[in-house]
Amino acid sequence: MSLNRPDLKIIQQWVKPNDKVLDLGCGDGELLHYLQQTKQVHGYGLEIDPDKITTCIGKGVNVIQQNLDAGLTNFKDQSYDLVVMTQALQALRRPDMMLEEMLRVGKECIVTFPNFAYWRCRFYLALKGEMPVSKSLPHTWYDTPNIHLSTFRDFEQLCKDRRFTILDRAVGNGAHETHLASKLWPNLFGELAIYRVTR
Amino acid sequence: MPNAIPEDSVGIVEPQIARFDTPLELACGRTLDSYELIYETYGTLNAERSNAVLICHALSGTHHAAGYHSMDDRKPGWWDAYIGPGKCIDTNQFFVVCLNNLGGCNGSTGPTSTNPATGQCYGPDFPVMTVPDWVESQLRLSDYLGIDVWAAVIGGSLGGMQALQWSINHPERMRNTAVIAAAPRLTAQNIAFNEVARQAIMSDPDFHDGRYAEHNTIPRQGLRLARMVGHITYLSEDAMGSKFGRDLRSEKINFGYDVEFQVESYLRYQGDTFSESFDANTYLLMTKALDYYDPAADFGGDLSKAMAQAKSNFLLISFSTDWRFSPARSEEIVNALTEAGKNVSYTCVESPHGHDAFLIPNEHYEKVFSAFMQRAAQSVGGDV
Numbered sequence: 058m059s060l061n062r063p064d065l066k067i068i069q070q071w072v073k074p075n076d077k078v079l080d081l082g083c084g085d086g087e088l089l090h091y092l093q094q095t096k097q098v099h100g101y102g103l104e105i106d107p108d109k110i111t112t113c114i115g116k117g118v119n120v121i122q123q124n125l126d127a128g129l130t131n132f133k134d135q136s137y138d139l140v141v142m143t144q145a146l147q148a149l150r151r152p153d154m155m156l157e158e159m160l161r162v163g164k165e166c167i168v169t170f171p172n173f174a175y176w177r178c179r180f181y182l183a184l185k186g187e188m189p190v191s192k193s194l195p196h197t198w199y200d201t202p203n204i205h206l207s208t209f210r211d212f213e214q215l216c217k218d219r220r221f222t223i224l225d226r227a228v229g230n231g232a233h234e235t236h237l238a239s240k241l242w243p244n245l246f247g248e249l250a251i252y253r254v255t256r
Numbered sequence: 257m258p259n260a261i262p263e264d265s266v267g268i269v270e271p272q273i274a275r276f277d278t279p280l281e282l283a284c285g286r287t288l289d290s291y292e293l294i295y296e297t298y299g300t301l302n303a304e305r306s307n308a309v310l311i312c313h314a315l316s317g318t319h320h321a322a323g324y325h326s327m328d329d330r331k332p333g334w335w336d337a338y339i340g341p342g343k344c345i346d347t348n349q350f351f352v353v354c355l356n357n358l359g360g361c362n363g364s365t366g367p368t369s370t371n372p373a374t375g376q377c378y379g380p381d382f383p384v385m386t387v388p389d390w391v392e393s394q395l396r397l398s399d400y401l402g403i404d405v406w407a408a409v410i411g412g413s414l415g416g417m418q419a420l421q422w423s424i425n426h427p428e429r430m431r432n433t434a435v436i437a438a439a440p441r442l443t444a445q446n447i448a449f450n451e452v453a454r455q456a457i458m459s460d461p462d463f464h465d466g467r468y469a470e471h472n473t474i475p476r477q478g479l480r481l482a483r484m485v486g487h488i489t490y491l492s493e494d495a496m497g498s499k500f501g502r503d504l505r506s507e508k509i510n511f512g513y514d515v516e517f518q519v520e521s522y523l524r525y526q527g528d529t530f531s532e533s534f535d536a537n538t539y540l541l542m543t544k545a546l547d548y549y550d551p552a553a554d555f556g557g558d559l560s561k562a563m564a565q566a567k568s569n570f571l572l573i574s575f576s577t578d579w580r581f582s583p584a585r586s587e588e589i590v591n592a593l594t595e596a597g598k599n600v601s602y603t604c605v606e607s608p609h610g611h612d613a614f615l616i617p618n619e620h621y622e623k624v625f626s627a628f629m630q631r632a633a634q635s636v637g638g639d640v
Contacts, residue, residue, distance in 0.1 A: 131590075
């Protein structure tokens with residue numbers, strides 16, 4: 058079996074067999090389903106969309122309806138090996154507080170988010186003078202769920218301020234590959250930021 | 257009356273009776289030496305006997321969960337919307353069993369049955385039942401039917417409590433558990449509502465300390481009031497508002513105490529129908545079973561320790577406007593299950609119908625429930 062989303066392909070390499078995993082905003086359960094089959098992880102996905110919840114249940118992925126903006130108060134300190142959140146951090150009311158929560162509940166966390174300093178975004182804004190719209194950021198400014206867009210640099214500054222340790226950093230881009238330029242200058246050439254963080 | 261049986265109905269069904277002569281020890285310390293359970297089945301048990309599903313009923317439920325008893329029936333069984341060919345609990349795939357609980361008044365041994373010790377009906381002498389007592393009696397029915405492992409045990413409200421208790425007490429004998437619109441135990445407010453209902457019944461002059469049968473009467477007024485109070489708590493404020501608003505039965509108010517608002521008329525009708533069909537002692541007993549329910553009590557008050565006994569996959573469903581057993585109560589069970597590391601999925605269904613929503617068709621509810629049951633069907637194996 059294989060994963061479709063490029064960020065998930067990178068993330069799965071960082072998951073250890075038999076890990077206890079919490080996937081925040083798990084969507085249709087693609088990652089957890091893959092990890093259950095290939096790494097025997099035990100986990101739960103949190104999701105609010107009823108149709109996605111149905112899809113998860115159909116796949117045999119444990120899914121719990123929960124609004125992430127309400128925090129993770131129903132999960133105990135350090136009760137999971139890994140807490141994952143893919144492409145949802147930027148849609149939360151307080152991404153910083155969610156990161157704190159993720160590292161309270163999990164020993165490690167993995168987050169991915171669109172890099173707003175990606176060169177295409179910069180060009181779009183600089184040349185058109187409009188908020189960038191792209192494949193990874195498909196919404197217009199007034200209806201976007203992405204209310205806290207950030208960049209590689211912004212995120213690393215936040216980790217520094219909060220004394221989080223970045224264990225791994227990877228770059229995802231439209232070509233679904235990591236090329237040299239995006240490795241050297243992720244903030245300019247990386248479309249998607251992928252981080253593994255601990256406290 | 258159905259002019260024709262709908263295609264997705266289990267059709268005409270016939271209740272059956274199982275008799276048990278092995279004494280059943282009850283939580284209250286008393287013993288039932290012999291008893292009968294009335295039940296219905298829908299669908300076909302496969303050769304491996306692995307596709308059986310047990311349905312546990314709620315406070316006023318019966319063994320008649322689906323289909324019709326005759327072409328003269330006005331309505332099908334109480335969960336017909338969810339049990340039948342192609343429905344969530346698909347009778348093309350599952351062999352479905354639903355029984356009337358001990359202490360009931362629909363055919364299983366209960367307060368209206370004859371007490372072999374006296375030759376009179378039990379009345380108030382029928383022992384108070386608990387959810388674990390019911391689970392033990394249901395276990396005996398499983399043995400009687402030759403079902404070693406249930407593909408799923410399912411219930412809503414008080415029925416959900418039985419399903420949950422099954423998963424704790426008999427984890428080896430079930431693969432899946434669906435707990436719908438339930439709670440891990442009642443709140444003070446819930447017990448209070450039950451107490452009002454009981455007081456309504458017990459203060460009726462026709463109650464005669466529960467021996468109304470000997471006086472050839474029933475505590476009609478008490479049961480009626482009890483049902484009216486209960487019914488208010490099963491509906492949401494919005495559902496009542498949109499159904500009745502402040503509509504009057506006649507064009508103007510009359511400055512009197514007859515029925516004036518439509519909602520009054522509705523409640524009186526509900527109360528009247530119920531008081532003619534339900535036994536008062538059974539009602540008292542059922543509300544007590546609700547009040548006493550507390551599976552965590554055996555585990556130092558720690559629900560996750562209780563749930564650690566379980567081995568099945570769980571589906572928990574709550575309803576957005578249910579204030580009798582609110583979503584937060586279902587979430588307590590979900591949290592206990594995740595803490596215990598069990599397989600569990602949970603959804604809170606948007607519905608305007610309050611607690612009653614678990615009986616009413618709803619797209620999201622049906623999709624999630626079906627997806628869970630389809631997984632259950634896959635794990636059953638074998639052909640019907």
